[in-house]
Amino acid sequence: MEGLGDIREAELYDALCRRFGRNCVYHSPKIRVHRQEKELGDVVVLALPYMIVFQSKWKKMTSEDLHGDKGDLYKSRLIKTMQKAACQFKELASSLRQNVIIELPQVWFPESDETYQFPLELVDHVVPVVVVDFEDKMYDDPDARFEGVPPVVTEVPSQVKSWGAVHSFILRDFYRIINQLFTVGDLLYWLKEREKFLCGGKRSIVGYTELTLFAMYLENDSSWQTLNEADCVFFVGNDNFERMTRKMRKSFAKRQKIFGQRNLLDAIDDTMVRSLIMDETPSRNESILSYLMCQGRLLCCTAISKRAMALKLGSYLCCVKRGGDGFRGGFAISDKPIPLMGTVFYYGVAPYDTKASALKYFARAYARTLAVLRDQGLDKITKEVLVLFVQSRTHQVFCLVKKIEEKDYCQAPRNEIVSHAMYSLAKQNTKFSEWDIVRGEFCA
Numbered sequence: 001m002e003g004l005g006d007i008r009e010a011e012l013y014d015a016l017c018r019r020f021g022r023n024c025v026y027h028s029p030k031i032r033v034h035r036q037e038k039e040l041g042d043v044v045v046l047a048l049p050y051m052i053v054f055q056s057k058w059k060k061m062t063s064e065d066l067h068g069d070k071g072d073l074y075k076s077r078l079i080k081t082m083q084k085a086a087c088q089f090k091e092l093a094s095s096l097r098q099n100v101i102i103e104l105p106q107v108w109f110p111e112s113d114e115t116y117q118f119p120l121e122l123v124d125h126v127v128p129v130v131v132v133d134f135e136d137k138m139y140d141d142p143d144a145r146f147e148g149v150p151p152v153v154t155e156v157p158s159q160v161k162s163w164g165a166v167h168s169f170i171l172r173d174f175y176r177i178i179n180q181l182f183t184v185g186d187l188l189y190w191l192k193e194r195e196k197f198l199c200g201g202k203r204s205i206v207g208y209t210e211l212t213l214f215a216m217y218l219e220n221d222s223s224w225q226t227l228n229e230a231d232c233v234f235f236v237g238n239d240n241f242e243r244m245t246r247k248m249r250k251s252f253a254k255r256q257k258i259f260g261q262r263n264l265l266d267a268i269d270d271t272m273v274r275s276l277i278m279d280e281t282p283s284r285n286e287s288i289l290s291y292l293m294c295q296g297r298l299l300c301c302t303a304i305s306k307r308a309m310a311l312k313l314g315s316y317l318c319c320v321k322r323g324g325d326g327f328r329g330g331f332a333i334s335d336k337p338i339p340l341m342g343t344v345f346y347y348g349v350a351p352y353d354t355k356a357s358a359l360k361y362f363a364r365a366y367a368r369t370l371a372v373l374r375d376q377g378l379d380k381i382t383k384e385v386l387v388l389f390v391q392s393r394t395h396q397v398f399c400l401v402k403k404i405e406e407k408d409y410c411q412a413p414r415n416e417i418v419s420h421a422m423y424s425l426a427k428q429n430t431k432f433s434e435w436d437i438v439r440g441e442f443c444a
Helices: 001-020 065-067 073-089 088-096 173-178 183-201 210-219 221-229 238-246 250-259 266-280 284-299 304-321 355-375 406-411 416-427 434-438
Strands: 025-027 030-033 036-039 043-045 050-059 101-105 117-119 123-134 164-170 203-205 231-235 328-332 341-351 383-393 396-402
Touching: 001 043, 001 050, 001 173, 001 304, 030 050, 030 088, 043 117, 043 183, 043 284, 050 073, 050 434, 088 123, 101 406, 123 173, 123 183, 164 183, 173 183, 173 221, 183 210, 183 221, 183 304, 210 221, 210 238, 231 266, 238 250, 250 304, 250 355, 250 434, 266 284, 266 304, 266 396, 284 396, 284 406, 304 328, 304 341, 304 383, 304 434, 328 355, 328 416, 341 355, 355 396, 355 406, 355 416
Parallel strands: 050 123, 123 164, 203 231, 341 383
Antiparallel strands: 025 043, 030 036, 043 050, 101 117, 328 341, 383 396
């Protein structure tokens, strides 16, 4: 039984690596508490300022047990197992309050056994997830279902309650879900929407099935808001997800082709990792933390916003290549409640030669960004700016995240006409969905 639990935990780690890449996924990272080594989580996805922490549990029971004569007893045991998993988040919660520095493996160096020092104070949001699995001969059956498993853990330690809902999934359902979510940002957005649906208000939810809910979310965002506002939601049938994927097979294949492939932002991440490998200075740990800050913000982009930025950045590179060593840049400002509502992106191409000259372009881009934010009334809700430049000749990458201080707005240029035009350009096309692109109604 214990061996099967370890196998399922390793499978979860591999599945998350395949979907989001190994540069942000950690398998059983450890934390030292009172000179004792304890597990931070079974699997951790680090996308600063977010940390998604998974606890995996395996139970020796079957679907027949859950729905047989002793179903209530088995369900009670299952709920206790989920509560036990939620209690394992307590050490992380305590360490966050104490601003502990922990040692984490350098996952972006596959052959390295080295670690780096990571201050937990860089994590602003922890998203706890419990995944459960059973002993079942029908494990690989795509139509197999376990009904009646609570979608959230209701009894959790007080230290964990401030994080929000502790999500719980059946492992096989979770695999199907992340297979349709292309970025960590997509997963974070889904978990936020799921929490809002399950915990946002007093409503009756009858016949809940995980994949039916996910199918409704994927298929039609306009009906999703109606679903959230309903007093009573009744799930009819439990094959919505399979029916939808069969019905929309060609659309799903096109969606996978558009959003599932690597793009320019993935190549930029590879470039930043290579620069880390070459950094052998005493300040290497500081460089790693700077990389994690920038990488995390890019990981938190949803697939559609990531694609739009990659295409725009690619067009800047092409323009500079045709027209010489110019400077080109643009904004990414979203009006949707994405995970990084407090972050504004400025990305572009610049002919810098040294870090000092790159910082000059950074200062210019940062000032223009502040002007747009101030003139459009976004100065109160924006907390930071990420500036990313690609060197126009060598394609080296300079990336920096800067927290906004109130005094910074005083130094921003005052040109309302320019800032209004740049803001309009940044906001255009943000209301389109993935399916608009798949159906050919919009091409970025």
